[in-house]
Amino acid sequence: MGWFIAPDYWLSRLVFQRALAAVYLVAFLTAALQFRALLGERGMLPIPRFVERVPFRRAPSLFHWRYSDALFAAVAWAGCAVSAALLAGLDSWLPLWGGMLLWLVPWALYLSIVNVGQTWYGFGWESLLLETGFLAVFLGNDEVAPPIVVLFLLRWILFRVEFGAGLIKLRGDECWRKLTCLDYHHETQPMPGPLSWFFHHLPAPLHRAEVAANHVTQLLVPFLLFTPQPVATAGASLMILTQLWLVLSGNFAWLNWITIVLALSAVQWPGRAPASVPAAPLWYEVVVLAVAVLVVALSYRPVVNMISRSQVMNRSFDPLHLVNTYGAFGSISRVRYEVVVEGTLDDGPPEDAEWREYEFRGKPGDPRHWPRQFAPYHLRLDWLMWFVALSPAYAGAWFGALVERLLENDRDTLRLLRHSPFPRDRPPLYVRARLFRYRYTSWRELRETGACWERTYVREFLPPVRLVEAAERP
Structure with missing residues (x-):
């Protein structure tokens, strides 16, 4: 034909x-x-x-x-x-x-x-x-x-x-x-x-x-x-x-x-x-x-x-x-929120502990860390962390599992991250998550501080948990 x-x-x-x-x-x-x-x-x-x-x-x-x-x-x-x-x-x-x-x-x-x-x-x-x-x-x-x-x-x-x-x-x-x-x-x-x-x-x-x-x-x-x-x-x-x-x-x-x-x-x-x-x-x-x-x-x-x-x-x-x-971005967020995950080796009161931040590969964390180009490669964990910042309902069962793996210093999980602040043989005793508001700095702020982001603490997202407590969470 x-x-x-x-x-x-x-x-x-x-x-x-x-x-x-x-x-x-x-x-x-x-x-x-x-x-x-x-x-x-x-x-x-x-x-x-x-x-x-x-x-x-x-x-x-x-x-x-x-x-x-x-x-x-x-x-x-x-x-x-x-x-x-x-x-x-x-x-x-x-x-x-x-x-x-x-x-x-x-x-x-x-x-x-x-x-x-x-x-x-x-x-x-x-x-x-x-x-x-x-x-x-x-x-x-x-x-x-x-x-x-x-x-x-x-x-x-x-x-x-x-x-x-x-x-x-x-x-x-x-x-x-x-x-x-x-x-x-x-x-x-x-x-x-x-x-x-x-x-x-x-x-x-x-x-x-x-x-x-x-x-x-x-x-x-x-x-x-x-x-x-x-x-x-x-x-x-x-x-x-x-x-x-x-x-x-x-x-x-x-x-x-x-x-x-x-x-x-x-x-x-x-x-x-x-x-x-x-x-x-x-x-x-x-x-x-x-x-x-x-x-x-x-x-x-x-x-x-x-x-x-x-x-x-x-x-x-x-x-x-x-x-x-198909379809994308039917609604647009006016404000950016990010969930920042931290751990500590201290066994004392949380307010006196030295908290260290986990750095993800793609999602914003350290305000001085300039975003990198990853696409077309897909950072799946980073994308889901963005959804979690929009609403805790997106966390489901996987966020508790993520915290548990961090408390174990799980090798495969840490490979998904840009940086873990803890040595391989010393996992954190506690892990917590906090919600921050992020905004882009201005041209003047970028020149003065070298930071592309400015962040402000909003509230606690997940209170400090130990390994047993993390495992019990849904």
Whole structure:
């Protein structure tokens, strides 16, 4: 069928596939380096407990069959290896069916991780990677020209990501309608980057222009994706530029990068397929069209949610994360709070003890410590600490477990931190947490003190606890 293929997107497919493989690699590397403290057998939210109470049909994962830290490590590092192979172009050297199976491997492995990841994997970009990765299975390799159906399904994902985010903003916080949200956002976002301080101090009129441009990019430009070229390429390019602006202004894991990857698939790069490319085999056309029908059918609930006045962000409607709903920052915090965790070796009254502060890798702590760039790498503990500062309800069971691990000087937990103030052989006797209000310093304060943050004590978040008390907490 001549209408089935789009030879002009030969290079677009290649760029998309290699970029997606790079995002997969980061995601699996993040899982491999952090899982023991978060989800392992002695983790804060152990996977074995989760699979005991959640059936396979609700959260399909190979870890329902068996779990061990060694098996999780094998899955994560295997995902890294397959992603690296795809990044190097191994799928192009295989027959069509072999390339499809190779792309299916990282999707199945990462699905197994996400579905048992619990709170640590409750972010929209996890489902976005899975949905995008599933469609990548059917995009083909050098044996066939790109199927236009799959290319449009990728644009359908991008449309829902951008348009859904635009709608949630207009329906949410009034500062989006007043164009004032960026007066606060760069200071209160989950994890500021090295340039966030400077973005915060941009003139107010430029902040208004940023918000207005964001509305245009998310509410109007997505419709250009379904127009003829070169208009579709222009629309996708505007989205890429907007996402790069967000990359510079904060640390949003791979959310911006996977959005850029999707936009790359809509860009018509110069270059055509080799003249000798054979027609797509019938079985491949049947499979692709069947997947398209499935995606259209599963899109019903996400679309209903997107156009609903009670729209929710970042939700999966099926356990395989095939078609999801997205959105971000429907409301903006005006004030930044941070939970500062401290420990002491003293056994006397807390008010007389010498308290030493734990330093996290990404979240603000020491006011003189300038934020670093971590994205697309995802610091999961740091992100959850931001949510806890918004409300203690986000702490759940894992925060008490974190305190317990700190009291034990647990090696895997300490590896998630930038610095522990205690030697390996002398864990703290007590750990406590306090809530502080943080604000960016002014230009004058930065020159005088060298600190990018100024913080003020608000209240006690967790009173001093010993190891036995920490273990008894929920």
